[in-house]
Structure formats: structure tokens, C-alpha cells
Amino acid sequence: MKKITTLLAILIATTLFAQTTNIPDPNFEQALINLGYDSGALEVW
Numbered sequence: 001m002k003k004i005t006t007l008l009a010i011l012i013a014t015t016l017f018a019q020t021t022n023i024p025d026p027n028f029e030q031a032l033i034n035l036g037y038d039s040g041a042l043e044v045w
Contacts, residue, residue: 023029023038032038 023032026042028040032040033040033042
């Protein structure tokens, strides 16, 4: 039970503290979005 609780805590923590990474190439970012590896709107920096 302790292992399940620890795993659940880690999963929640990584979900709550997700990071945003700048991808300078908009075509590459769009390809990631199309493949399902990225979510959200295309952000141009």
C-alpha cells in the first residue's frame, strides 16, 4: 500500500508542476502537436 501511495503522490506532483519548454521552430512544434506529443495552442515566441 505504501508503494501505491508513493507512486500516486509522484504522479500528482509531476502533473501539478509541469514545465513549459520553448520550441523556437514553429513547424517542429506543430508537428509535435499533430503527433500528440504536445498539447495546447502553437505559441510563437
